[in-house]
Amino acid sequence: MRERLKVVVTRALPEQVETRMKELFDVELNPTDEKMDREALVSAMQQADVLVPCITDRIDAGMLGQAGERLKLIANYGAGVDHIDVLTAQNRGILVSNTPGVVTEDTADMAMALMLAVTRRIPEGQVAMQSGVWEGWAPTAFMGMRLTGKRLGILGMGRIGQAMARRARAFGMSVHYHNRRRLRPEIEAELEATWWDSLDQMLSRIDVLSIHCPHTPATFHQINARRLKLMKPTSVIVNTSRGEVIDENALTRGLRAGEIGGAGLDVFERGHQINPRLRELPNVVLLPHMGSATVEGRVEMGEKVMLNIRTFADGHRPPDMVVPAML
Structure with missing residues (x-):
C-alpha cells in the first residue's frame, strides 16, 4: 500500500x-x-x-x-x-x-442581502422591534430606497460579479460594470450590462456599488477618498470581496459626513479589527465575513x-x- x-x-x-x-x-x-x-x-x-x-x-x-x-x-x-x-x-x-x-452563488446572495438591508433599512427596523420602541406604522417611518430602476455598478465582473448582475436584473436594476477586461459580447448581452473603461465615470453615475474584485497591489484602496467623492450622496456601497479594496477610514469619513448614503460590509481592511466609528452608524450593516458561509x-x-x-x-x-x- x-x-x-x-x-x-x-x-x-x-x-x-x-x-x-x-x-x-x-x-x-x-x-x-x-x-x-x-x-x-x-x-x-x-x-x-x-x-x-x-x-x-x-x-x-x-x-x-x-x-x-x-x-x-x-x-x-x-x-x-x-x-x-x-x-x-x-x-x-x-x-x-x-x-x-x-461559493459563487452564496456570495452573490449575501451581496444582494446586504444591498437590501442597507437600502431598505432592515437592521434599523429590527432594532426598533426588538427594543420595544415601535409604536405603530407611520407614513414617513423607515423610508428607504427602491431598487427597481436604479443603476448597479459592479467592480470586478468575474463569476461572483456576473452572478450578482443576474440577481440585480431580476430586481429591475440597470447593470454597469468595470473590469480589467471587457466581457465577451454574448455574456454582456445576456447580462444586459454596460461596460465602463473608466471606473471614475461609472462611479459618478451609479446608485449602488457592489465590489467583487480580488485584493492585489492594483486594487488596494481602489475605492479611495477621491473616488468616494465622485459618488452620489445617496449611493450605497456593498463589499463582499476583500476589505483592502476600500480605504476604510475614507469611507467612514464619507458616511459620517453624509457624502455616502450607506454601506454593507462583510469584509474589512484590517481583518477583524474594524474601525469602531463604523459600528456607530445607523446606515451601515456589518457582517463577520459570512458571505460564503x-x-x-x-x-x-x-x-x-x-x-x-x-x-x-x-x-x-x-x-x-x-x-x-x-x-
Missing part, C-alpha cells in the same frame, strides 16, 4: 470533510479551531507534504524560506490566495491550489481541496493550481 501524504489542516473544517480527509490522508487536524500563530504555521510546513491553510493564515516569503523539504503543495481552503506569497512558493517548488467557483459551500470547498491533493498525489497538476500570472 502506497504511503499516504502527511497533510496538516490549520483550522477546523466541516465534520464530513475532516472525516473523509482522515480516510484519504495521514492528516493532522485542528480540533480546537484555534488560529495558528507564525511559529505554529512554520512548524506545520516543516513536517507536512501538504498544508491546508485558510484566509486567516498569512504565509509570507520568510515563512516559506523555513518550510521543510517535503512540503510540495499548499492546498488553500478558499478561493482567495492574497494571504499566500504565491511567487515565492513557486520559486521554491511548492505548488499552490485554491477552491474557485463553489453555507453548509453546502463549505463542504464543496473541502471536496475541492481533497481533489487537488489527490490529483497531486497521483503525480498530476492540481486542477485548481494557482500561478502568479493569474493574480
Whole structure:
C-alpha cells in the first residue's frame, strides 16, 4: 500500500470533510479551531507534504524560506490566495491550489442581502422591534430606497460579479460594470450590462456599488477618498470581496459626513479589527465575513481541496493550481 501524504489542516473544517480527509490522508487536524500563530504555521510546513491553510493564515516569503523539504503543495481552503506569497512558493517548488467557483452563488446572495438591508433599512427596523420602541406604522417611518430602476455598478465582473448582475436584473436594476477586461459580447448581452473603461465615470453615475474584485497591489484602496467623492450622496456601497479594496477610514469619513448614503460590509481592511466609528452608524450593516458561509459551500470547498491533493498525489497538476500570472 502506497504511503499516504502527511497533510496538516490549520483550522477546523466541516465534520464530513475532516472525516473523509482522515480516510484519504495521514492528516493532522485542528480540533480546537484555534488560529495558528507564525511559529505554529512554520512548524506545520516543516513536517507536512501538504498544508491546508485558510484566509486567516498569512504565509509570507520568510515563512516559506523555513518550510521543510517535503512540503510540495499548499492546498488553500478558499478561493482567495492574497494571504499566500504565491511567487515565492513557486520559486521554491511548492505548488499552490485554491477552491474557485463553489461559493459563487452564496456570495452573490449575501451581496444582494446586504444591498437590501442597507437600502431598505432592515437592521434599523429590527432594532426598533426588538427594543420595544415601535409604536405603530407611520407614513414617513423607515423610508428607504427602491431598487427597481436604479443603476448597479459592479467592480470586478468575474463569476461572483456576473452572478450578482443576474440577481440585480431580476430586481429591475440597470447593470454597469468595470473590469480589467471587457466581457465577451454574448455574456454582456445576456447580462444586459454596460461596460465602463473608466471606473471614475461609472462611479459618478451609479446608485449602488457592489465590489467583487480580488485584493492585489492594483486594487488596494481602489475605492479611495477621491473616488468616494465622485459618488452620489445617496449611493450605497456593498463589499463582499476583500476589505483592502476600500480605504476604510475614507469611507467612514464619507458616511459620517453624509457624502455616502450607506454601506454593507462583510469584509474589512484590517481583518477583524474594524474601525469602531463604523459600528456607530445607523446606515451601515456589518457582517463577520459570512458571505460564503453555507453548509453546502463549505463542504464543496473541502471536496475541492481533497481533489487537488489527490490529483497531486497521483503525480498530476492540481486542477485548481494557482500561478502568479493569474493574480
